[in-house]
Amino acid sequence: MSIKIALAGNPNSGKTTLFNALTGSDQYVGNWPGVTVEKKDGRLAGHKDTVLQDLPGIYSLSPYSLEEKVSRNFLVYEKPDAILNIVDGTNIERNLYLSTQLAELGIPMVIAVNMMDIVDKAGDKIDFKKLGKALNCRAIGISAQKSRGCRDAAAEALLVAREGLKSEAPHVFSGSVEHALAHIEESIQGKVPAASIRWCAIKIFERDKEAIEKMGINPKTIEHVEGHIKDCEKELDDDAESIITSQRYEFIQKIVKDCVVKNSKRLKRMSISDKIDRIVTHKILALPIFILSLCAMWWLAVAENGPGTILTDWANDQFLGEDGWHLPFTSHKFKCPEKECENCTADERGENCTCESCRIYTGMEYEEAQEFYAPHEKNIEAWEAAYIEAYNEANKDKEGFEELAEMPEELDEALARTVKADGVRLDDDEETGEAVRGKLKDGCGPCIEVEIAEEDDEDAPELEWTCDWAMYQVSKAVPEVDPSNYGVFIPGISTLLDSMLDKAGVNETVKSLVKDGAWGGVATVLGFVPVILVVFLFLAFLEDCGYMARVAFIMDRLFRKFGLSGKSFIPMIVGKGCGVPAVMAARTIENERDHRMTVILATFIPCGAKTVVIAMFASIFFRDMWWVAALMDIIGIAIIVLGGIALKKSRAFAGEAAPFVMELPSYHLPTPNGIWRHTWTRVKGYVFKAGMIIFPACVFLWLVMHFDWSFTLLADEEIEKSILHDIGSWIAWFFAPLGFGTWQGAAASVSAEIAKEQATATLGIVAQNMQGTSTAAHIKALFGSMSDFPRLAAFSFMVFNLFIPPCMVAIAVTFREMGTKAWGWFAVAFQLFIGYTIALSAYQVGMLICSGVFTFWTILALAIDGFCLWAIFRPARKEIAK
Amino acid sequence: MPLTLLGVGVRRNIIAVKGDDAVKKHLHNLGFVEGAEIEVIADNSGDLIVGLYGSRVALNKDLAKRIIV
Numbered sequence: 001m002s003i004k005i006a007l008a009g010n011p012n013s014g015k016t017t018l019f020n021a022l023t024g025s026d027q028y029v030g031n032w033p034g035v036t037v038e039k040k041d042g043r044l045a046g047h048k049d050t051v052l053q054d055l056p057g058i059y060s061l062s063p064y065s066l067e068e069k070v071s072r073n074f075l076v077y078e079k080p081d082a083i084l085n086i087v088d089g090t091n092i093e094r095n096l097y098l099s100t101q102l103a104e105l106g107i108p109m110v111i112a113v114n115m116m117d118i119v120d121k122a123g124d125k126i127d128f129k130k131l132g133k134a135l136n137c138r139a140i141g142i143s144a145q146k147s148r149g150c151r152d153a154a155a156e157a158l159l160v161a162r163e164g165l166k167s168e169a170p171h172v173f174s175g176s177v178e179h180a181l182a183h184i185e186e187s188i189q190g191k192v193p194a195a196s197i198r199w200c201a202i203k204i205f206e207r208d209k210e211a212i213e214k215m216g217i218n219p220k221t222i223e224h225v226e227g228h229i230k231d232c233e234k235e236l237d238d239d240a241e242s243i244i245t246s247q248r249y250e251f252i253q254k255i256v257k258d259c260v261v262k263n264s265k266r267l268k269r270m271s272i273s274d275k276i277d278r279i280v281t282h283k284i285l286a287l288p289i290f291i292l293s294l295c296a297m298w299w300l301a302v303a304e305n306g307p308g309t310i311l312t313d314w315a316n317d318q319f320l321g322e323d324g325w326h327l328p329f330t331s332h333k334f335k336c337p338e339k340e341c342e343n344c345t346a347d348e349r350g351e352n353c354t355c356e357s358c359r360i361y362t363g364m365e366y367e368e369a370q371e372f373y374a375p376h377e378k379n380i381e382a383w384e385a386a387y388i389e390a391y392n393e394a395n396k397d398k399e400g401f402e403e404l405a406e407m408p409e410e411l412d413e414a415l416a417r418t419v420k421a422d423g424v425r426l427d428d429d430e431e432t433g434e435a436v437r438g439k440l441k442d443g444c445g446p447c448i449e450v451e452i453a454e455e456d457d458e459d460a461p462e463l464e465w466t467c468d469w470a471m472y473q474v475s476k477a478v479p480e481v482d483p484s485n486y487g488v489f490i491p492g493i494s495t496l497l498d499s500m501l502d503k504a505g506v507n508e509t510v511k512s513l514v515k516d517g518a519w520g521g522v523a524t525v526l527g528f529v530p531v532i533l534v535v536f537l538f539l540a541f542l543e544d545c546g547y548m549a550r551v552a553f554i555m556d557r558l559f560r561k562f563g564l565s566g567k568s569f570i571p572m573i574v575g576k577g578c579g580v581p582a583v584m585a586a587r588t589i590e591n592e593r594d595h596r597m598t599v600i601l602a603t604f605i606p607c608g609a610k611t612v613v614i615a616m617f618a619s620i621f622f623r624d625m626w627w628v629a630a631l632m633d634i635i636g637i638a639i640i641v642l643g644g645i646a647l648k649k650s651r652a653f654a655g656e657a658a659p660f661v662m663e664l665p666s667y668h669l670p671t672p673n674g675i676w677r678h679t680w681t682r683v684k685g686y687v688f689k690a691g692m693i694i695f696p697a698c699v700f701l702w703l704v705m706h707f708d709w710s711f712t713l714l715a716d717e718e719i720e721k722s723i724l725h726d727i728g729s730w731i732a733w734f735f736a737p738l739g740f741g742t743w744q745g746a747a748a749s750v751s752a753e754i755a756k757e758q759a760t761a762t763l764g765i766v767a768q769n770m771q772g773t774s775t776a777a778h779i780k781a782l783f784g785s786m787s788d789f790p791r792l793a794a795f796s797f798m799v800f801n802l803f804i805p806p807c808m809v810a811i812a813v814t815f816r817e818m819g820t821k822a823w824g825w826f827a828v829a830f831q832l833f834i835g836y837t838i839a840l841s842a843y844q845v846g847m848l849i850c851s852g853v854f855t856f857w858t859i860l861a862l863a864i865d866g867f868c869l870w871a872i873f874r875p876a877r878k879e880i881a882k
Numbered sequence: 883m884p885l886t887l888l889g890v891g892v893r894r895n896i897i898a899v900k901g902d903d904a905v906k907k908h909l910h911n912l913g914f915v916e917g918a919e920i921e922v923i924a925d926n927s928g929d930l931i932v933g934l935y936g937s938r939v940a941l942n943k944d945l946a947k948r949i950i951v
Contacts, residue, residue, distance in 0.1 A: 097913065
């Protein structure tokens with residue numbers, strides 16, 4: 001039979017850290033009370049038959065919030081074989097309070113005093129022998145974070161579990177209480193399990209109704225002992241429950257006095273945590289500090305020249321795209337591309353090759369070469385454009401061309417000689433392009449005698465330079481810069497995929513399915529990893545440093561105004577990472593009404609996946625306005641506040657919020673390792689999702705986009721006959737008032753319910769036949785085709801997808817946490833209403849302001865807004881709850 | 883007097899915790915018991931951060947009023 005060991009202790013005492021250290025799991029840890037809200041089990045490393053059970057933190061065995069109940073029920077009713085009680089050594093009095101209760105359960109127990117590294121640093125001393133003796137069990141010091149003593153603690157717990165070394169409950173209470181307890185024990189003997197008789201007796205003494213009911217004791221027995229309890233209360237002039245708690249604390253103070261020597265110097269000094277608290281919870285500064293840190297995060301993630309954008313551009317173009325990249329920190333010198341070049345010796349590897357094709361670029365770094373080629377490229381582009389224009393002009397009867405490559409015949413030389421375009425001067429170091437001409441003449445490439453038009457003015461601005469036929473030929477003769485000829489070059493994944501598909505010799509359809517469908521969608525999602533990386537890093541810092549609990553505290557004042565506790569804000573911050581843990585984190589909210597409301601509202605904060613949608617729109621439509629991204633968070637908070645106000649005025653949610661009381665963890669500077677682990681866990685999940693969910697979804701979308709109802713393959717031009725087109729068109733009317741009522745907009749919005757980042761992937765797929773050469777250009781063109789106000793339509797699309805119900809997984813968890821199906825549907829309906837309203841208002845009112853467009857939809861938008869304002873500002877109901 | 887009037891940086895012993903049962907019990911469990919030494923660390927217009935048994939606990943104003951020192 002396997003042995004079950006439970007990890008029990010106060011919130012934020014490091015249970016999960018120890019759990020991870022002992023089982024090798026990777027459960028989420030954070031520096032605020034209430035990170036773990038569900039029990040998790042794992043096998044103790046090295047002991048196959050031993051299950052370690054991580055439990056949510058509890059302050060006592062009389063639970064106050066939902067997640068505390070999980071722990072209490074497990075410890076009291078499921079009875080593990082042993083308890084490993086984690087005690088925070090820096091806060092030993094409060095932590096031992098729970099230990100005294102656990103010791104009464106009659107389960108073998110070991111006390112592990114955690115955070116000994118901090119205790120040692122502070123100069124405090126703890127006598128574990130004495131501590132153990134006082135509580136009748138073994139006590140040892142550990143540091144879960146530094147993996148110190150963890151194995152010993154586990155071994156100790158295993159030992160007591162195997163041998164069933166039940167410790168005798170310590171005698172905590174004063175004479176008269178013990179007397180009453182003895183009476184109660186006597187009368188319930190045989191009716192409750194012998195091991196936990198003391199715990200039962202204390203619960204009866206405290207008149208804990210829930211616990212007594214579970215014991216199934218005859219009410220007559222209870223009545224019989226009531227007299228003893230009353231006598232005791234009279235003697236000590238307090239109620240029974242208060243007597244028990246006070247005496248427990250008195251007992252603990254005695255133990256602590258005996259076993260702990262506190263560094264006297266430390267007590268008098270104001271700690272750094274206190275100093276920080278005075279600033280970040282300052283009544284005026286608190287909120288601005290929080291908003292500033294949020295803005296800082298978004299700036300880092302999406303500002304035009306911020307690190308997030310630079311990395312995103314790199315990921316999209318170089319790493320995932322077709323551009324490829326050079327290995328950084330190495331030389332990017334030109335190398336001869338020819339494998340069997342006569343001029344190259346084996347050891348030179350072509351760096352100094354002077355063969356015909358190399359000559360120009362020999363000795364240059366990649367960047368120099370690009371600089372050298374840039375004016376040629378501009379001249380070629382300008383001249384070719386001018387030529388096409390002239391050609392189309394001269395051949396008006398034929399169809400016009402857009403690109404030189406499309407033209408069937410060679411250049412018409414007679415015409416070409418007449419074409420002139422605004423070009424760039426080709427002078428390198430010397431004037432008038434001598435250097436260029438010199439090199440070309442010097443046996444490199446075709447030697448052309450060129451007459452470069454003489455410039456009249458030395459200081460002529462670049463653009464006034466004329467590129468003519470001769471100049472064009474010069475530029476054309478210069479070989480293009482091929483990045484793979486420089487240093488160590490790694491091609492982009494798209495290029496690699498291309499060449500792989502070519503090598504495999506698959507047909508065009510399969511190629512399109514793989515490239516445009518599957519890879520296109522996945523690449524769009526992966527391209528935004530840098531942005532969510534920044535967001536997740538910020539979040540990990542926030543969670544680890546201890547600021548999180550303070551945010552809950554400073555938000556309490558604001559939240560209380562509309563009837564929620566500041567505790568509701570924690571799920572919302574957790575929701576920045578992912579909506580699923582956010583909805584679950586709401587369990588720490590004590591009051592069922594407020595718990596439900598928090599579940600409904602928590603997912604309005606844009607999560608990591610929604611961040612991708614924001615990042616995409618910010619990079620395509622709002623490049624010059626990074627604050628649009630921050631605005632999404634602010635709108636999210638505003639919805640929570642205003643939605644909360646409106647909900648609180650309805651009958652189902654009316655009532656005061658539970659009072660705010662929360663332990664604040666000490667600040668500590670997070671370790672880079674810890675932050676990285678948090679961030680990596682989340683990023684890994686995101687990348688994994690791209691493979692497991694986005695990939696098949698994209699393949700499916702590509703298929704329904706390229707087949708019609710009779711399952712015949714469609715060419716790119718025939719997509720209007722496709723299944724996806726039809727389905728999208730049927731529901732597009734729903735989105736028409738929002739500005740993206742085309743089949744593409746509908747398909748993207750609906751598929752985003754699979755996972756929010758699917759919106760970006762779907763847009764990438766459905767827009768691929770639009771004009772332009774990049775996904776960004778395609779999407780820009782797509783929104784241009786949807787509305788006369790593409791930016792407004794894009795904004796509306798973005799807010800719609802952010803603020804309608806979250807992805808399917810989060811919806812499922814919402815249903816579970818709401819308790820009943822009816823409540824689940826209510827949550828979804830509410831979220832859909834909010835998302836639709838915001839998008840509708842943004843688009844219609846936006847159009848009204850921008851260009852005075854006034855339609856039926858404008859009236860509807862204003863009417864719904866009016867209704868919302870009424871719901872927010874109507875007088876509160878008279879307290880029904882009273 | 884209620885804890886809200888104590889002022890930042892002052893230490894006192896708790897005399898009583900008033901109020902309704904569930905919350906009072908929770909406060910008791912957290913260590914707000916008669917005789918415990920308490921200090922106000924930060925005051926945000928009545929919402930307090932207090933030091934108790936070497937740790938910090940945040941309380942909103944309504945709750946702080948119930949703690950008599």
